[in-house]
Amino acid sequence: MVTMDDYGQYDTAWCPGCGNHAILEAVKRALVSSQLKPSKILFVSGIGQAAKAPHYLNANLFNGLHGRSLPVATGAKLANPDLVVVVESGDGCNYGEGGNHLLAAIRRNIDLTLLVHNNQIYGLTKGQASPTSGEGFVTKAQPDGMMLSPFNPVAVATAMKASFVARGFSGNTDQLSDLISQAINHRGFALVDILQPCVSFNKVNTYAWYKERCKPLPQEYDPTSHETALKVAFEWEDHIPIGLIYKNDRPSYEERIPALRGGPLIQRTVDRKRLHNIMEGYF
Amino acid sequence: MVTMDDYGQYDTAWCPGCGNHAILEAVKRALVSSQLKPSKILFVSGIGQAAKAPHYLNANLFNGLHGRSLPVATGAKLANPDLVVVVESGDGCNYGEGGNHLLAAIRRNIDLTLLVHNNQIYGLTKGQASPTSGEGFVTKAQPDGMMLSPFNPVAVATAMKASFVARGFSGNTDQLSDLISQAINHRGFALVDILQPCVSFNKVNTYAWYKERCKPLPQEYDPTSHETALKVAFEWEDHIPIGLIYKNDRPSYEERIPALRGGPLIQRTVDRKRLHNIMEGYF
């Protein structure tokens, strides 16, 4: 029996009131509800406030560079598909610096869970606009307001037919931890975009702002319809749907790779006979 | 009067039969039909077969790094919005190495025209799969067939509400040069994804393959409906719609920037008085 205690309790470097606290809690609950042992999980994170999260629970962890957690996770999963790999980082990490890796991860459909703490701001570097910041959002770096259209990760992932696209909210930890469980259990690439207040730098998209708008999808919502999902994915402003928005069952990448059929790479030894034959080919 | 002669005629380094020849021709025709003088245009390209194109016509040119033409073009446009800036490169450049810049350029909606020579292959490096290669596509680098889902630039750009999204085909130069003209005249970011055979390395998506499938959108098609466009954007396989798929009139980025209202940056001198006042602020 895996319990919350297995995942420990740590002091964090986050501001009091920050949405990250609730997300951390939801993650731990999801791991416990999935009965995953800490030693079987690998967290991979980038750099930012969100990316510190896996330091505050017990698990294997590779805390790499800003924006580059998806490729690290991809490599680790390919090396050892037995690992449950969860990527956790901010909106800046995944939709800004790491945007190209998000596109590729969706296309690969490798079995990773990506948890994006989306506070619509660069928190750790003190409040510049992030790719998800709303149009007109004013910061020190955007004194005339944000002029780029916000990146809608749910819409893009759905348009790309990612195999699991969900949106959660740090203020609804029950649903959130359920979404995270589902994402971890999903075979293939699972994106959970998690809306989260940053009390220090985002004075627009506050807890109350989200609370008012974030509404769980109705029970009867069918996430397997791409057409419906494409509509729901664009909802924002006054009503922000949260829940599992789109899902399909494309085969996951690592299952398709011939070389992985013989078991995890890390267990192989060099096949000397075959190597000899390859060499013979050069005669 | 600008004529075809103003754009010159050059030997190319492309294979005979390559779709690039027709695209070059279509570009020149579009420039002539828009009556643009060579000295007013800046081409920016990356590295690859496609990226060589602007060397074969008369215009200003910055032929930069693989995958990085969009940011160079963005910088140039911001420095001097009087320039007509056209970016020309391959599918590898723009959807692979440069994927993150494509997302940002769409969000910025800066007034650039992006011509992507999409041959669904890395040509110059001798035939590895590109982001747009079809699932199952076999190359030396993908002996078991491509396992990533192809990137659909038209669908992603439409989902992101890019302000001008078109698809052309090198085998339909009339339509293509018209699309390019429209793209150049469009204020804001304009993507023209151009399907193009690579006779040397792509033996699947040949001229005949495209010819059979690429069908111009009907006259009455309305590119201003996002809903319709989102449907059309996903058509592929047996029927590939070509033409202007989606369009809106979001304001273009450089028009919104306060500092640019005083004219191109390159014409400014340092305002000594203001600088003095700024310094006074540190007393």
Add this chain to the structure above:
Amino acid sequence: MEKESLNILIGGEAGGGLVTIGQILAKSLVRKGYSILVTQDYQSRIRGGHNTFGIRVGIEKILAPKESIDLLIALNEETVWLHKEELSHGGRVIVDGAYCIGDIVCVEVPFSQLADKRYVNTAALGVACSLLGLDEILVATALKDYIGKKITEVVETNLDVLSKAYRWGGDQSPSVSIKLKPVSKPEKRLMINGNEAIALGAFSAGVKFCAFYPMTPATSIVMYLIAHAKGMGIVVEQAEDEIAAINMAIGASFAGASSMLATSGGGFALMTEGVSLAAMTETPIVIVVAQRPGPATGLPTRTEQGDLEFVLHSGHGEFPRAVFAPGSIEECFDLTRRAFELSERYQGPVFLLTDQYLADSYRAVDTFDIKNLPQFGPSDVAKVSDTPYNRYQITESGISPRLLPGLTQHLVVADSDEHTGDGHITENLSVRKQMVEKRLRKGRGILEEVIPPERSGEARPDLLIVSWGSSRGAVQEAASMLRGEGLSVSILHFSQVWPLQPSQFLNTLHEAREVVCVEGNATGQFSRLIGREIGFQIPKRVLRYDGLPITPEYIRLQIKKIGTRGK
């Protein structure tokens, strides 16, 4: 007794307002005519943790930070515990009565009586300023200047608290006060830090475009630019990543806008391909690399001089460059201007290597001279006739005539591939050879203009200290200390670390009985560079790589440890 100089340290949690009161106190001191030097030590978090804001203040010019604390302003208990060993003889602590510890001299302030929890910092400021003997009006004005323009209620409460605290401070016995000797003829000076000086330098050099992706400790340079972008008519673009940033800057510069970048090690790593592109296309570009301890993310908010070799060799292929390393606020301003000048003249990448310590260090400086604003820029360079225009014409100096696209009838073509004179791609291998040589010839010009290292102290000293960049002041003070102890010490300090012109300093090195190099890194990168360039090896090194700035005392102690053959 009135003091000539003091070392004040404010300590507390991030978000607890210590930077605010630090700034106000420092500003008040500067306005009173004192010299100051601020050192900021903070963690990579927004709230909590332990941060400090150190102000060394005095009548004479302050050169470097100092360890021993004369006045500790402790906004929480942790601060007392962490810094009590550093208190100087007679040093005291302003602290809530509850947190005082037996063996230190406390000014026990009843904060809860003076202010609401949120204003404890202001109360501490008031008490401190009153003990320091600064007029309340001076401090109140600085306070208003700092937070005033925002919300009046907050300002008023702050002023109230300040007054209360002053009154409380005035009620204490005079033995508690630690007054500074007044400055006889106070001069009007700027309080400015390294990053602000770089931004000002850039404005005065005519910067027109900057692209960035936020990265500590470089971000604030860009924030200062943004604050004045509209007014100064420049564009500062937040890019999707650092690769985009450098390519945007290159594009803007190609089109004619003087461009700059500011980043730190990891962000710079992503720019190295672009550095090579700027070199190949001969596009001017100024890159500020604000160093912090690596490898990788390292210690994002601390200081180091660990990226010299990386910057010096960044970018594939071979091409000339210049690297400046300011050692003072004034040099931040001057060398930024110089960097723009050189990059425009030699049409390529020029670097400014600074670090967190210098970036965040406020000092009092005379106003910068902006009467004489040089207008470099591509227009000067182009003397092109009507004949076909060759952007990359082979010349004796290596510098080719530079036109801007769209402004003349000439077509401007640049290529990242090897190219012919007209900028078009070529595979002609003899052209290749000529182009390599042409590009490298620009390095000769750069070398001729190199800023010589600063030599101070007597000729043929027993000990010559070699240093570069931000440690300049610390080395100067350390040298004074050592001289005071009877050692014959001179200094050779480099503010331009590349290229090196041996004739400017080889003799100085040879003439010293002993040479020690001081660097903020673990491998002695600059000493090795000198070894490589002029064959003079400096095995004795004072190195620091724990994330803290090099201080005079640190240097003094290390030099004692290494041992010198001096008398």
Add this chain to the structure above:
Amino acid sequence: MEKESLNILIGGEAGGGLVTIGQILAKSLVRKGYSILVTQDYQSRIRGGHNTFGIRVGIEKILAPKESIDLLIALNEETVWLHKEELSHGGRVIVDGAYCIGDIVCVEVPFSQLADKRYVNTAALGVACSLLGLDEILVATALKDYIGKKITEVVETNLDVLSKAYRWGGDQSPSVSIKLKPVSKPEKRLMINGNEAIALGAFSAGVKFCAFYPMTPATSIVMYLIAHAKGMGIVVEQAEDEIAAINMAIGASFAGASSMLATSGGGFALMTEGVSLAAMTETPIVIVVAQRPGPATGLPTRTEQGDLEFVLHSGHGEFPRAVFAPGSIEECFDLTRRAFELSERYQGPVFLLTDQYLADSYRAVDTFDIKNLPQFGPSDVAKVSDTPYNRYQITESGISPRLLPGLTQHLVVADSDEHTGDGHITENLSVRKQMVEKRLRKGRGILEEVIPPERSGEARPDLLIVSWGSSRGAVQEAASMLRGEGLSVSILHFSQVWPLQPSQFLNTLHEAREVVCVEGNATGQFSRLIGREIGFQIPKRVLRYDGLPITPEYIRLQIKKIGTRGK
């Protein structure tokens, strides 16, 4: 008269089949027992342009390419014009009658009678092989091996054309033939190029994972890996960009799969942040940088040794590394293995610096020894007890016990921030200091294991040639030539260029009357490195930077030009 050795050059357009016949001819020669050395010169295009495939062949081991051509196989007219000046005395040209030029010796082949246009290359092959006196069966077999497994009709037509061409060749007067002296005891040897040898070396070292983004001239290494990936049970992943590639490799290696990367300058530039990450997280990783001329895109299909300094200082912050530079096909194999071994042992980035010339150069080599397959890998390293596991335990050697995530009950934590022994982020500055020192201590171990430079020739020579990497063979042959001219010449060749252990070669340098360094770059990067590391300056340099490989004759002429004080 039969020749001991010959220099054959095949020239024509890209896509004209010259690589095909070059490969078949070379393979036939190797099977006959000859030594060969292939040099490929091609443009950055798929069709057209002018490409060459040069085969130097002989009875004795061939060390380097050569300029003067004994047999030119011209597949088009351009080839004749471009290379006629290079023909040796008695050299001849196999060419279509229409393209022969007055002043050269032509074997005028009526190609249109022998073959359809598409098979002209095979006809030329047949004529050449018949003149060289190679049995038709040998060549036909090589042909079938090369193209056979694909389409039988094409094979048959090729064989037909080959026969016809042989018959035509046989009908020519014997004076036209240029026979090679037969090899007395032919040995079975591999025909293999540098990139293939690297791939084989990697397989034998137990590579499990490779991520890449295509880039000439590194791509073919990866293509060889891919060709055997399924069989050998490894995964080769085409990444979305080079940044992804290195981060994937780091992730795979962290999880336990020995990982490698192969790229060239521009792609490597994008990896430099990742290099620093590998160092900080102490993750083993082997990076092959196949050099080509820069800056920027430069000359994508040519050769250079211009990225030594860049690779050596790549990545921000300070950390140890090793850099190998193979000088032969055998070294490509051996040093790749060595790179894996060191990177696993010292847990960090290790580099292999090769270049286009070596990458594409086929030679005849003895089969590699794969009996002894060392199984390095993380399992050896970990001797961890049940106490809390500290991935980054401070040790004397700097090497910490490495476990893999998921395989034990221990949690494995790695962080790009500075970290404590257990891998978690820290801002404790004394831990920082210890960790810097721990990481750097690994450099000592690497230094102890460094491969000494190869010294050949007499002690105390008049002239010592210093060289590194791919120029090894050319330097050896140049030295023989110079010795033949009465000069006393020795060689000091480096196959590991970092770190450098002065005690291994300082004396050799000092004992020579004169030292010249040979490098494929314009600034003498390796000579400067030696200057930096051991204070021995080598101002005399033979440099090449036009994109072509260094040849013996080039070295000889340049050395004559520089002038030596030799007798």
